[in-house]
Amino acid sequence: MIFLELFWTFFKIGAFTFGGGYAMLPLIQAEVTGRNWISEESVVNFVAVSESTPGPFAINMATYVGSEMGGAFGVAGSIFGSFCATLGVVLPSFVIILIVAKCFQRFKNSRVIRGCMSGLKPAVIGLIAAAVISIGATVFIPNGFAWEIFRQVRTYLFLGISALALVLAFKKLHPIIIICICAVLGIAAGYLGFL
Numbered sequence: 149m150i151f152l153e154l155f156w157t158f159f160k161i162g163a164f165t166f167g168g169g170y171a172m173l174p175l176i177q178a179e180v181t182g183r184n185w186i187s188e189e190s191v192v193n194f195v196a197v198s199e200s201t202p203g204p205f206a207i208n209m210a211t212y213v214g215s216e217m218g219g220a221f222g223v224a225g226s227i228f229g230s231f232c233a234t235l236g237v238v239l240p241s242f243v244i245i246l247i248v249a250k251c252f253q254r255f256k257n258s259r260v261i262r263g264c265m266s267g268l269k270p271a272v273i274g275l276i277a278a279a280v281i282s283i284g285a286t287v288f289i290p291n292g293f294a295w296e297i298f299r300q301v302r303t304y305l306f307l308g309i310s311a312l313a314l315v316l317a318f319k320k321l322h323p324i325i326i327i328c329i330c331a332v333l334g335i336a337a338g339y340l341g342f343l
Contacts, residue, residue, distance in 0.1 A: 150217050150218065150220075150229065151218065151228060151229060151232045152232075153183075154213070154214050154217055154218070154229055154232045154233040154236065155232040155233065155235060155236040156236065157179050157180075157183070157233075157236065158210045158213075158214075158232075158233045158234075158236030158237040159236035159237070159239060159240060160179075161175045161176055161179060161206075161236075161237060162206070162236060162237040162238065162239065162240040162241055163240035163244075165206075165275070166268050166271070166272055170205065170275075170276045170279050171272050171275035171276055171279070172205075172206045172209075172237075172275075173195070173205075173209075173275075173276075173279035173282075173283070174275055174278045174279050174282060176191075176206070176209055176210075176213075177191050177279075177282060180213055185213055185216065185217055186213060186216060188286050189286070191283075191286075192283055192286050194208075194209060194212055195283060198212075206237050207234055207237060207238065210230075210233040210234045210236065210237040211230045211233065211234050212230075213233055214226075214229035214230040214231070214232055214233030214234060215227075215229055215230040216229075217229050217233075218230065218232070305337055309330075309333060312329075312333075313330075316329070
């Protein structure tokens with residue numbers, strides 16, 4: 149049954165991913181596209197939508213996928229599908245935090261625990277980098293890499309915006325100013341037909 153499958157799939161994703169929603173993105177993408185629940189393009193589009201909606205990314209994604217898959221059973225199925233997927237992605241973290249809170253005082257000075265936590269940091273960075281590469285490849289080179297992409301204006305626009313983002317990351321600018329600059333650049337690029 150789809151509802152149990154939704155719960156179990158997102159439970160596995162929630163249980164084996166550390167580092168938040170972006171670290172979960174490669175696993176979510178692999179699971180939902182591998183099961184033909186949603187397409188690669190829909191995942192990319194939902195990443196954009198999820199960033200503009202309130203709430204954690206992984207929960208938004210689970211709710212959306214659950215709603216889409218449960219929608220075949222009507223409105224009630226859509227709501228129950230959202231509930232099952234969201235519960236699946238949240239429940240492991242909830243249980244793990246309860247266990248950690250109960251045991252933390254006893255093990256906080258353990259060398260093994262500190263070593264495990266230090267080892268998780270590069271793994272989380274790797275998962276986030278995998279998400280950036282995967283989504284970037286789907287958006288910017290959907291038909292595979294070819295030298296012709298360097299003849300397109302949007303390639304240079306992307307490189308320019310990436311360079312600007314790096315510069316802005318190291319400057320002491322207020323985040324609202326950065327958001328406004330990016331909004332103006334995005335709107336201009338859209339109107340000029342680069343995107």
